[in-house]
Amino acid sequence: MRRLIALVGAVLLGASSLEAQTQAKMFDLGVQLGQQVFDKGTALENTPFVGLDATYQLPWNPLALAVKGSTFGIGLAVDVSRPVTRGDQFPLVAFDFGDTTFLYAVAQRITLVQAGVQAVAGIPIGSARLFGFVGSGIYSMFLDPRAERHNEKITKPMATFGGGINYALTSTIGIRAQARAITYTQFDRSKLDATVGYIQDRRIRDALPPPDATSKTPTNVQWSLVFHYIPGGK
Amino acid sequence: MRASQLTLAAAVGAAFVLAACQTDPISGPSKIVGEPLLDMVFGPAGNAVFPTVTGARITAAAARDTIEFTVNALPPTGAGNTYQIVLVDTASGATTAATARIIRTVRSRRPVNRDSSVAVTKVDTSNAAQFSIADTATSVAIRIANVAIATRTHVVLRSAGEGSVPASLTTARTGFLSFRFKSGTTYAVQSAMFGSFATTTANRLPFVVSAYVVNANFWGDQVRLNFRNLIRPPAGFRYAAWMLDERTGTATRLGGILSPVPENAPLDDADLGTGKWYNNVGILEAQVRGDMKALNIVPQDYTFITLALEPYGGTAVPARPGTAYVLSASIPNSVASRSATPGKVFGTVTSASGKSLLNTTVYLQGINMTVPGQVGSASATGTWQFRAVPTGAYKVYAIPFGDAVIRDSATVTVGAKKVNNVLTGDSLFVTLRIP
Numbered sequence: 001m002r003r004l005i006a007l008v009g010a011v012l013l014g015a016s017s018l019e020a021q022t023q024a025k026m027f028d029l030g031v032q033l034g035q036q037v038f039d040k041g042t043a044l045e046n047t048p049f050v051g052l053d054a055t056y057q058l059p060w061n062p063l064a065l066a067v068k069g070s071t072f073g074i075g076l077a078v079d080v081s082r083p084v085t086r087g088d089q090f091p092l093v094a095f096d097f098g099d100t101t102f103l104y105a106v107a108q109r110i111t112l113v114q115a116g117v118q119a120v121a122g123i124p125i126g127s128a129r130l131f132g133f134v135g136s137g138i139y140s141m142f143l144d145p146r147a148e149r150h151n152e153k154i155t156k157p158m159a160t161f162g163g164g165i166n167y168a169l170t171s172t173i174g175i176r177a178q179a180r181a182i183t184y185t186q187f188d189r190s191k192l193d194a195t196v197g198y199i200q201d202r203r204i205r206d207a208l209p210p211p212d213a214t215s216k217t218p219t220n221v222q223w224s225l226v227f228h229y230i231p232g233g234k
Numbered sequence: 235m236r237a238s239q240l241t242l243a244a245a246v247g248a249a250f251v252l253a254a255c256q257t258d259p260i261s262g263p264s265k266i267v268g269e270p271l272l273d274m275v276f277g278p279a280g281n282a283v284f285p286t287v288t289g290a291r292i293t294a295a296a297a298r299d300t301i302e303f304t305v306n307a308l309p310p311t312g313a314g315n316t317y318q319i320v321l322v323d324t325a326s327g328a329t330t331a332a333t334a335r336i337i338r339t340v341r342s343r344r345p346v347n348r349d350s351s352v353a354v355t356k357v358d359t360s361n362a363a364q365f366s367i368a369d370t371a372t373s374v375a376i377r378i379a380n381v382a383i384a385t386r387t388h389v390v391l392r393s394a395g396e397g398s399v400p401a402s403l404t405t406a407r408t409g410f411l412s413f414r415f416k417s418g419t420t421y422a423v424q425s426a427m428f429g430s431f432a433t434t435t436a437n438r439l440p441f442v443v444s445a446y447v448v449n450a451n452f453w454g455d456q457v458r459l460n461f462r463n464l465i466r467p468p469a470g471f472r473y474a475a476w477m478l479d480e481r482t483g484t485a486t487r488l489g490g491i492l493s494p495v496p497e498n499a500p501l502d503d504a505d506l507g508t509g510k511w512y513n514n515v516g517i518l519e520a521q522v523r524g525d526m527k528a529l530n531i532v533p534q535d536y537t538f539i540t541l542a543l544e545p546y547g548g549t550a551v552p553a554r555p556g557t558a559y560v561l562s563a564s565i566p567n568s569v570a571s572r573s574a575t576p577g578k579v580f581g582t583v584t585s586a587s588g589k590s591l592l593n594t595t596v597y598l599q600g601i602n603m604t605v606p607g608q609v610g611s612a613s614a615t616g617t618w619q620f621r622a623v624p625t626g627a628y629k630v631y632a633i634p635f636g637d638a639v640i641r642d643s644a645t646v647t648v649g650a651k652k653v654n655n656v657l658t659g660d661s662l663f664v665t666l667r668i669p
Contacts, residue, residue, distance in 0.1 A: 031246050033547045052246075092267055099566060101271040101451070107263040147262060173241055203449045204458060205495040207268050227241070 027231055028055040036081055036226025040132035041214035043189050051079025055120050069124040078115040089211040091195040094201040103201050108147035108194045113140045132163035139184055147194035156186040176226040183219045239561040269454035272569055276450035278443045279540055283307040285411050287426035292415050301378045301415055309556025310366050315548030316364035316394045321386035327402040330382040331363040341461035353455040370556050387416045390431050393470025395547020405570040407432045409466030430469040439515055441468050443560050450563055457488055457524035471543045472502045475522040476555040477536040485554050486531050488524030532624040533569045533609050538562050548604050577648035577659025580619035583612045583632050583666045591616035593635040601627040625650050625659055632666040641668040
């Protein structure tokens with residue numbers, strides 16, 4: 001354990017000399033691992049996700065005059081997750097077996113792809129680098145064809161912003177902890193409802209509490225660790 | 235390849251391996267919610283008897299001052315409530331609260347032994363303009379001797395829950411049982427109508443069984459009944475659901491009808507109310523929500539469930555439902571296995587004399603019940619079991635094959651406990667000894 005602590009300490013101390021690993025005209029490629037926390041009104045369970053991002057550090061930096069060592073870039077980010085819908089947000093369905101009826105909350109596992117462009121700005125703070133970003137893109141939900149009985153994809157615009165802190169582990173490898181808010185637009189929760197009217201239960205209409213209030217513009221939050229690589233980093 | 239590139243590739247690979255490990259059962263992520271429902275066939279009650287008037291007559295003498303009739307099958311009144319006897323003139327709306335000689339006769343049958351019983355008749359007489367009913371099997375002979383008969387056209391029975399007798403009636407509905415005895419200048423008793431009376435014929439609403447039962451279910455500890463287009467009850471009456479045991483006469487009131495989920499508001503004013511759930515003749519949608527846990531009852535102790543008419547008013551709901559059953563259903567035998575916390579009572583019978591134990595009958599009877607709820611037979615080795623026993627106190631007793639008397643009994647109490655966070659009934663072992 002002491003060796004591990006010493007190793008981590010050495011790495012973090014070493015980062016102070018590597019703060020300048022990201023420089024203009026360089027690419028920064030990252031692999032994201034994290035969790036997406038959905039707004040309750042989306043009827044989606046929180047889910048782990050994986051993602052990729054790529055940022056090109058522009059030679060023109062509007063922050064350069066104000067903050068020494070700052071960076072400014074534009075990039076792409078895409079992530080994929082497989083959240084499950086919350087069956088308790090939709091009507092129950094009833095399955096009759098003789099004199100017995102079972103009530104089911106119908107959920108489905110969808111595939112969620114979120115992709116967009118973003119502008120990223122960073123400033124060095126001691127041995128770390130704080131960064132923030134803002135961007136926009138699209139989110140696509142691929143519904144489960146087993147539940148829906150057909151292939152259906154929902155693609156709508158989204159906006160995003162966030163930030164985090166970056167540590168350089170070597171001249172080319174670093175790790176980031178970041179948080180991101182993603183606001184969906186034109187969101188329609190009812191599209192995630194896999195039930196069909198003729199089997200919806202009308203017997204125990206209060207078997208579940210009322211569904212959470214929904215919105216056309218829910219905001220979700222992503223927490224992630226990003227392992228990033230800078231080809232040609234110095 | 236440089237170590238950094240390998241690290242990046244490994245991170246990407248690990249991420250996608252983790253993602254690929256996310257699997258669901260073949261049925262998908264859907265889940266069962268709550269207890270399974272046990273369906274009942276809820277329909278018009280075959281054993282219903284609604285209030286009737288028999289033997290109605292008016293004196294033929296020139297005075298025309300006496301009306302006699304007998305009312306049968308009146309539902310019991312709650313404490314403090316009474317039935318009012320009113321003479322009404324439909325032309326003017328004028329009313330008279332008619333003091334009458336009232337003879338209440340209660341006929342009941344008292345068991346003497348297992349095979350025979352004796353009929354008991356109890357009669358009491360009073361002079362009043364109203365009367366109460368305590369027992370279902372009551373017939374009421376009413377003799378009205380009043381000079382107002384000459385100026386009135388109808389006899390109307392009202393529930394005091396409607397309020398005191400007004401001096402005159404408007405065209406609004408009132409009363410639940412009525413008959414005409416005078417048309418113009420002709421005195422002739424006509425058939426009685428059970429249903430809301432009004433001075434204008436068009437406003438009257440005879441009661442007929444009319445409803446669409448959406449569904450009727452036991453759901454865990456609850457009874458849920460859903461209806462549409464129930465006809466309005468007669469004025470002064472309301473609907474209430476009861477569970478009854480025809481073997482013992484036990485009756486438990488589940489509650490009145492409510493507006494649909496999520497409002498769940500009482501519809502006790504369905505007879506004359508003007509709420510959004512009513513039209514002129516019917517109740518658009520209603521439900522009954524019976525909580526057996528709160529009532530401390532188990533469905534196995536009852537044989538049928540009914541939606542009945544009862545008079546409202548007074549200080550308490552009626553103690554018994556009467557026989558004005560509008561809808562009913564037999565309680566399914568399988569309801570025992572749907573108890574929220576079924577336990578198990580099992581054991582063995584032993585014989586001191588080495589007598590055969592095969593087919594020794596073992597009975598399980600609720601402590602407060604007069605007949606056994608479950609009956610089983612012992613095997614050749616004396617083992618027996620009752621697999622689905624709701625929580626509660628029971629007497630277990632054994633009668634050997636060919637015998638007629640209880641040879642041994644034991645009292646057991648089936649409780650409930652949590653096993654793996656699931657509420658489960660106790661499993662109890664009992665030994666019964668026969669000679």
